[in-house]
Amino acid sequence: MALVNEHFLKLQKNYLFADIAKKVNAFKATHPEANVISLGIGDVTQPLAPAVIQAMHKAVDDMATKEHFHGYGPEQGYLWLREAIVKNDYLARGIHLAPSEVFVNDGAKSDTGNIGELVRWDNSMAVSDPIYPVYIDSNVMNGRAGVFENGKWSNVTYLPCNESNQFIPQIPDHRVDMIYLCYPNNPTGTVISKDELRKWVNYAIKNDSIIFYDAAYEAYIRDSEIPHSIYEIRGAKKVAIEFHSFSKTAGFTGVRCGYTVIPKELTAATMDGKRVELAPFWDRRQCTKFNGTSYISQRAAEAIYTPEGKEQIKQTIAYYMENARIMREGLTELRLTVYGGENAPYLWVKTPENTPSWKFFEQMLYGAQVVCTPGVGFGLAGEGFIRLTSFGDRNDCIEAMRRIKEWLKA
Amino acid sequence: MALVNEHFLKLQKNYLFADIAKKVNAFKATHPEANVISLGIGDVTQPLAPAVIQAMHKAVDDMATKEHFHGYGPEQGYLWLREAIVKNDYLARGIHLAPSEVFVNDGAKSDTGNIGELVRWDNSMAVSDPIYPVYIDSNVMNGRAGVFENGKWSNVTYLPCNESNQFIPQIPDHRVDMIYLCYPNNPTGTVISKDELRKWVNYAIKNDSIIFYDAAYEAYIRDSEIPHSIYEIRGAKKVAIEFHSFSKTAGFTGVRCGYTVIPKELTAATMDGKRVELAPFWDRRQCTKFNGTSYISQRAAEAIYTPEGKEQIKQTIAYYMENARIMREGLTELRLTVYGGENAPYLWVKTPENTPSWKFFEQMLYGAQVVCTPGVGFGLAGEGFIRLTSFGDRNDCIEAMRRIKEWLKA
Numbered sequence: 001m002a003l004v005n006e007h008f009l010k011l012q013k014n015y016l017f018a019d020i021a022k023k024v025n026a027f028k029a030t031h032p033e034a035n036v037i038s039l040g041i042g043d044v045t046q047p048l049a050p051a052v053i054q055a056m057h058k059a060v061d062d063m064a065t066k067e068h069f070h071g072y073g074p075e076q077g078y079l080w081l082r083e084a085i086v087k088n089d090y091l092a093r094g095i096h097l098a099p100s101e102v103f104v105n106d107g108a109k110s111d112t113g114n115i116g117e118l119v120r121w122d123n124s125m126a127v128s129d130p131i132y133p134v135y136i137d138s139n140v141m142n143g144r145a146g147v148f149e150n151g152k153w154s155n156v157t158y159l160p161c162n163e164s165n166q167f168i169p170q171i172p173d174h175r176v177d178m179i180y181l182c183y184p185n186n187p188t189g190t191v192i193s194k195d196e197l198r199k200w201v202n203y204a205i206k207n208d209s210i211i212f213y214d215a216a217y218e219a220y221i222r223d224s225e226i227p228h229s230i231y232e233i234r235g236a237k238k239v240a241i242e243f244h245s246f247s248k249t250a251g252f253t254g255v256r257c258g259y260t261v262i263p264k265e266l267t268a269a270t271m272d273g274k275r276v277e278l279a280p281f282w283d284r285r286q287c288t289k290f291n292g293t294s295y296i297s298q299r300a301a302e303a304i305y306t307p308e309g310k311e312q313i314k315q316t317i318a319y320y321m322e323n324a325r326i327m328r329e330g331l332t333e334l335r336l337t338v339y340g341g342e343n344a345p346y347l348w349v350k351t352p353e354n355t356p357s358w359k360f361f362e363q364m365l366y367g368a369q370v371v372c373t374p375g376v377g378f379g380l381a382g383e384g385f386i387r388l389t390s391f392g393d394r395n396d397c398i399e400a401m402r403r404i405k406e407w408l409k410a
Numbered sequence: 411m412a413l414v415n416e417h418f419l420k421l422q423k424n425y426l427f428a429d430i431a432k433k434v435n436a437f438k439a440t441h442p443e444a445n446v447i448s449l450g451i452g453d454v455t456q457p458l459a460p461a462v463i464q465a466m467h468k469a470v471d472d473m474a475t476k477e478h479f480h481g482y483g484p485e486q487g488y489l490w491l492r493e494a495i496v497k498n499d500y501l502a503r504g505i506h507l508a509p510s511e512v513f514v515n516d517g518a519k520s521d522t523g524n525i526g527e528l529v530r531w532d533n534s535m536a537v538s539d540p541i542y543p544v545y546i547d548s549n550v551m552n553g554r555a556g557v558f559e560n561g562k563w564s565n566v567t568y569l570p571c572n573e574s575n576q577f578i579p580q581i582p583d584h585r586v587d588m589i590y591l592c593y594p595n596n597p598t599g600t601v602i603s604k605d606e607l608r609k610w611v612n613y614a615i616k617n618d619s620i621i622f623y624d625a626a627y628e629a630y631i632r633d634s635e636i637p638h639s640i641y642e643i644r645g646a647k648k649v650a651i652e653f654h655s656f657s658k659t660a661g662f663t664g665v666r667c668g669y670t671v672i673p674k675e676l677t678a679a680t681m682d683g684k685r686v687e688l689a690p691f692w693d694r695r696q697c698t699k700f701n702g703t704s705y706i707s708q709r710a711a712e713a714i715y716t717p718e719g720k721e722q723i724k725q726t727i728a729y730y731m732e733n734a735r736i737m738r739e740g741l742t743e744l745r746l747t748v749y750g751g752e753n754a755p756y757l758w759v760k761t762p763e764n765t766p767s768w769k770f771f772e773q774m775l776y777g778a779q780v781v782c783t784p785g786v787g788f789g790l791a792g793e794g795f796i797r798l799t800s801f802g803d804r805n806d807c808i809e810a811m812r813r814i815k816e817w818l819k820a
Contacts, residue, residue: 001618002587003530004678008691043481053474056706060466063458063664066803071453071663106516106666106701113699114524117551120413137698141527177412208411253481254473254705256516268412270419281418288547289523291516294704295664296466393476 007143014133016377020361027365037400038371039327039388042186044251046319048300049312052250055303059296070295075287077104077259081298084305085259089244095231101263101279103286104301106256106293108216108245113138114289115212115241115260116178118281119268123177126157128169130187130378130385132214135180151380160381161188163350167339168196175207181230182214184221187378187387188348189340191226197233204239210268210278211240216258219249219317221343237263241278248345250304250313257297320345323397324390330401334408347388348375352408354384361386367407370400417553424543426787430771437775447810448781449737449798452596454661456729458710459722462660465713469706480705485696487514487669491708494715495669499654505641511673511689513696514711516666516703518626518655523548524699525622525651525670526588528691529678533587536567538579540597540788540795542624545590561790570791571598573760577749578606585617591640592624594631597788597797598758599750601636607643614649620678620688621650626668629659629727631753647673651688658755660714660723667707730755733807734800740811744818757798758785762818764794771796777817780810 020040028036047053062068076082082099090097105111113134121142127135136153139145146155157176159169167190169181181200183192204211213230221228230240245258252258262279270276303309324341331338337350349372351360357374364370364386375385390397430450438446457463472478486492492509500507515521523544531553537545546563549555556565567586569579577600579591591610593602614621623640631638640650655668662668672689680686713719734751741748747760759782761770767784774780774796785795800807 002533002620002678004680004686004688004691005528005530006680008528008694009680009686011694045476045479045481047476047479048473050474053470056470056473057467060463060470060706063466064460064463066455066457069455069457069661069664071455071661073664106704109701110699118415118418120415123412134698137694141695141698210412251479251481253701254479254483256701256704268414270414270416276414276419278414281414284418284421284547285551288544288551289520291519291663291666294516294666294707296470296706297704 005141007141010148011137011140012148014137016373020371020373023362024365024371034369036365036369036371037392037396037403039392039397039400040371040373041391042389043253044248044391045393046251046316048251048255049304049309049316051303051306051309051312052300055299056296059299063295073292073295073298075290075292076100076283077102077293078298081302084302088305090229090231093228093232095229097231097261097263101261103260103262103282104293104298105258105260105290106297107247108214108243108258108260109134111258111260112212112214112243114285115282116142116144117285118278119178119210124155124157125178125180126159126172126176127180128161128182128185129158129380130161130375130382131180132182132186132378135212158379158381161185161190162381166190167348168192171199171203176209178210178212179204180212180214182216184217184344185340185346186217187346187373187375187382189344189346190348191221191223191343193225194227194233197227197230201230201233201236201239205235208269209239210266211236213240213242215242216245217248217344218244219313220321220345222321223343226343231261231263237265239266241266246301246304249317250301251316252297252300255297255300257293257301319394320390323392323394326397326401327388327390330405334405341390345390347390349386349388351384351386357383357386364404364407367410368400368403370404415551417551420558421547421550422558424547426783430781430783433772433775434781444779446775446779446781447802447806447813449802449807449810450781450783451801452799453663454658454801455803456661456726458661458665459714459719459726461713461716461719461722462710465709466706469709473705483702483705483708485700485702486510486693487512487703488708491712494712498715500639500641503638503642505639507641507671507673511671513670513672513692514703514708515668515670515700516707517657518624518653518668518670519544521668521670522622522624522653524695525692526552526554527695528688529588529620534565534567535588535590536569536582536586537590538571538592538595539568539790540571540785540792541590542592542596542788545622568789568791571595571600572791576600577758578602581609581613586619588620588622589614590622590624592626594627594754595750595756596627597756597783597785597792599754599756600758601631601633601753603635604637604643607637607640611640611643611646611649615645618679619649620676621646623650623652625652626655627658627754628654629723630731630755632731633753636753641671641673647675649676651676656711656714659727660711661726662707662710665707665710667703667711729804730800733802733804736807736811737798737800740815744815751800755800757800759796759798761794761796767793767796774814774817777820778810778813780814
């Protein structure tokens with residue numbers, strides 16, 4: 001008889017956003033007059049840049065004529081897009097990559113989820129805590145995470161990120177094969193300096209580990225000292241795969257386009273000690289299980305690298321970061337301890353008097369009609385924090401701060 | 411040290427289309443004046459339907475306003491599209507499905523490639539021969555196919571499809587856990603009757619197997635007796651997962667949208683004999699490793715279910731099928747044995763005098779300047795055949811037939 005992959009049965013139910021919705025709905029049912037503002041959502045709200053809209057209309061028109069029709073594109077993405085990425089996101093920062101090292105995808109979630117296919121199922125892994133759940137769940141599905149005991153996966157090394165280490169995980173005292181890092185970080189909104197990132201690259205070189213570096217929020221970095229790419233660190237090409245997304249950079253959450261970089265230098269070992277390049281593995285994986293991203297989405301992505309496109313997406317990012325500033329200042333004035341929100345669209349707010357995350361969530365919902373995301377939903381190290389996002393509308397943001405102020409003063 | 415997934419090293423290099431391109435380029439270099447016509451390509455050439463173009467322009471405009479902007483959609487696809495699929499592709503044929511049994515994707519290749527994640531890596535499998543390479547290669551990557559010996563994978567049961575069985579594979583004399591079937595078939599262009607398909611469903615029920623049924627070409631079926639969906643067979647919902655694509659139905663190879671059906675009734679076993687539904691597994695898989703298909707692509711797909719959309723895609727399909735008729739008649743007149751091309755966009759042509767596929771390919775290239783795909787490229791059972799596709803332009807098709815006639819008569 002056909003047997004199921006029983007690793008799926010080990011997956012913990014992730015009720016975070018469902019639980020939030022349930023509690024918000026319960027509140028709304030008993031307070032039908034209330035105007036609830038959500039600062040919990042991780043999705044963008046502002047329209048796409050005009051240059052992107054224009055490029056997509058043109059791409060749609062291409063599809064209406066025999067001469068300009070585009071059928072199957074390269075599984076790795078169109079060369080014009082890969083060249084624009086290499087030139088603008090890397091060469092402009094002194095990083096030399098070939099277009100063949102860039103793999104265009106339909107968003108970072110697919111690739112961060114699928115990338116584990118390239119390495120043995122029993123490689124050991126480390127993740128920061130709190131964490132974006134995909135990094136762990138995708139590894140539970142292939143058996144790599146082990147079994148779930150006392151709130152943790154047996155084969156996963158958790159790297160707590162908290163106030164005491166300024167949200168920079170400590171280098172483990174043992175070796176691990178795979179390390180997931182995300183900076184600017186979701187959910188804490190914190191960033192990593194070149195010096196701290198260098199420690200990780202050196203650790204990976206010394207231990208022959210692979211770093212899976214999620215740079216989905218790099219466009220929100222304002223501080224010129226903070227690295228946008230792990231390849232700004234010498235030697236990183238040997239040990240790191242980097243994930244980028246246009247979702248937050250250009251509001252593409254509904255358009256679906258991103259990319260993954262696997263440098264030629266990146267290798268891993270076979271059981272008998274041979275070195276093998278991983279880029280050709282990924283190329284083969286994509287050619288077998290993926291058929292490229294929509295032509296229209298790729299033309300949309302190309303448009304954000306035009307002078308107008310760049311300027312327009314910069315404005316939208318500035319809009320969100322102004323939201324972040326308003327929230328940061330408002331909450332700091334209220335004597336709350338706030339992390340993030342300066343080089344990232346997320347604010348990681350310490351609850352007053354060590355209130356548990358979920359309790360504070362309810363208090364704020366009932367007291368100010370503002371929805372946040374309880375930090376503990378991202379892992380045990382998130383307890384006592386909430387996450388706020390700056391992706392909302394300006395007026396909502398201002399009104400939410402006014403209400404929180406009124407509520408906390410009462 | 412990080413260890414690679416060594417199953418990737420077992421993958422056979424697939425040089426089929428690269429080898430074709432190389433030979434065609436060599437010919438062109440020595441015959442610069444020649445006007446080579448390709449009847450080998452599996453990609454569509456005609457523009458998208460006007461209703462689809464209109465829907466995509468509207469969807470792009472939605473993304474330009476705050477009110478109609480669409481960010482992350484449901485990982486499973488928008489309900490309006492899932493409802494249109496259920497109503498038009500199933501209910502119209504007397505098949506009752508809930509929208510929750512339909513999972514919208516970015517094309518059938520992703521899902522046929524990823525679906526194997528749901529079952530144990532050591533389940534046994536059977537495939538028809540010749541075959542679309544993804545079914546095997548995706549299983550090589552997770553170790554299920556075994557090792558490659560004498561042109562075959564050790565853990566794969568090959569089901570030859572040839573003239574003697576009218577391209578309908580024989581039910582195996584042993585049990586297998588997973589069976590890949592594709593009808594209308596790529597590459598042979600043949601179809602399966604309800605009676606023959608029923609044998610497979612009954613085999614799967616008896617042996618507790620799962621059928622992966624690829625119906626990507628169902629829109630090309632003309633004969634009212636031929637099933638469009640495996641769910642036309644009683645009991646199939648218990649044992650079959652069905653893959654659909656808009657790529658050939660509506661020319662979406664560059665738009666990227668399709669869907670997979672996993673009925674609620676479909677279950678597989680755990681090691682201790684419990685039954686587990688697979689639809690929730692797939693739901694969890696998609697929510698973890700996929701973020702939905704482009705909003706614009708989903709609106710495009712929705713448009714093909716409107717009265718105008720239906721009529722327009724029917725016209726394009728009729729255009730391709732008229733190409734198929736022209737080729738079929740032309741080749742039959744030349745006393746070639748031709749299969750397919752009546753309910754499918756592919757023609758499977760027997761080479762004269764048992765000429766090997768690659769030899770005939772070269773002869774036709776040099777003799778008529780027409781490119782085909784050598785049948786042996788799809789598997790050993792394809793030797794002595796070539797595949798022609800009807801996705802080209804009408805004039806090319808007519809001209810190719812004229813040249814082949816002249817060449818074969820000479």
